[in-house]
Amino acid sequence: MSTPQPPMPQAAPAWQTDPGSAYPTYTSPIPVVRTRLGHALSSEWTKIRSVRSTMWTLGVFVLLVVGIGLLVAALVAANSGTSELNGQNPLSFGVFGLLLGSICLMTLGVLTTASEYGTGMIRTTMVACPSRGRVLAAKAVVFFAVAFTVTLVSVGLVAFADVALLDGARTPSGGEWLKGTLGISLYLALLGLLSLALGSIIRHSAGAITIMIGVVLAPLVIALFMFSDSLDSVRKALFEYSIPNQLSVFYSNSLTSSGPSGWDPLWIMAGVTAAAFAGAYLLLERRDV
Template sequence: MSTPQPPMPQAAAPDWQAAAPGSPYPGYTSPIPVVRTHLGHAIASEWTKIRSVRSTMWTLGVFLLLVVGIGLLVAALVSANESDGSLSGENPLSFGVFGLLLGSICIITLGVLTTASEYGTGMIRTTMTACPSRARVLTAKAIVFFAVAFTVTFVSVLLVALADVSMLSSARSLSGEEWLKGTLGISFYIALLGLLSLVVGSVIRHSAGAITIMIGLVLAPLVIALFMFSQALEDVRQALFEYSIPNQLAVFYSNSLSDSGGPSGWDPLWIALGVTAAAFGGAVALLNSRDV
């Protein structure tokens, strides 16, 4: 008959068990700092993403090349062919709009890629696992992208503006508001256009589709209006001219494709702000209501 063995002593609980809720070791303190996550952490994550991918450098590099290169080239051509007094009523900053119109396509592309590319690669699942608050993720993307787009646009626009003023000395002098609209105001507008592209990319979840939609939004109204020859469609044609993106860019330089009304002053900026805010709210609601 075998002798019963005494019960084995229980091993001490590992440290990771001591940190669990209801642990019998309430005095235990984890050596790993535990902090409550907030928007700043999401912003840091999105900043790491946007600066570490090659598409950011390529799109912003092409943007700088288009805005600065075309802006300086147009100013040089105008300066070489101007006659006495021919620029007396011209805003010298307005010659930068040609490069901005083409460069805006780069900002649109980058805005779409900031969100849609993660859906294409499946990386969005990792992002949402790390930060379950979907509104926080989209907000962080928007903040980081807007800061990058505005900074790059403002630097390039200011460089072109200073060069144009120095090269076109015969053009009229500018007021403080014209300087503000032609540099700071239009930079905000381009950054908001890119932010709207980011929101559309979040909704469509397909890079090519979202880029096509945004390029159509920029160019289609003006192109359609050019081919509306019927007098019965004159009101529609005029509205398309007035509210097209190229015309709203020209408004920042006190120019317009239409003389009968439409946006003026700072109106394009408020229109872009309202449309982008409404689209952002819709994107957050849609993001919270469907699967990743």
């Protein structure tokens, strides 16, 4: 006859009674780790690179900026003589693609926040990271890094191509190179951040995108139809501070002789974006998810 084996030791139960307590307490076998900003950044990076909307919007952005920028430069080079291009900044021909491409960045910025409210994913996000300000900050940092990098690469490619194609144009100075590449990339990334903040405030993708398109195009369109002399000052202000004109300022090609100049559009956009984020944060803390 075989000798009976002693019973195997069993793991301690998860439910245990603390000494002096009549109720059992539960000890989770999963280690509890306090979440930090790095965890939120990793989560938002996983989200933004895994959804299809990111690839589509950024792909269309690159296609518009690079495609239209090269097409305009090629047409100008083929139909303009050396004398007509003399004195012009060759980098300025890239603004046509950037104006259309900005709509793609605004769309992605809105979707980064508003789409989670549409799908209900925001509940899971807030359970995983109860600090709402940290979630908003992580979304802003990840989006800004992606938008700025893609814009800088696209704008830089168009800038070098424009200089190579337009032999009759003057050579841009160092300051013009800096404004036409780094400056414009920071401006568009901030414009996308403004859209992200508006998406958090509105919590509706279509509504926020519509508002942002109106912010970009409406001032210029309204100014074009102001024929009364009494509205001259209003018309002038709308021209000067419209997004298309501010984009042109980075290439020293403003639509008006007054208004923002140099790096002014960047500081204006930074101030407006900061105010929008302050409002988004306050509403995020006070609202239910």
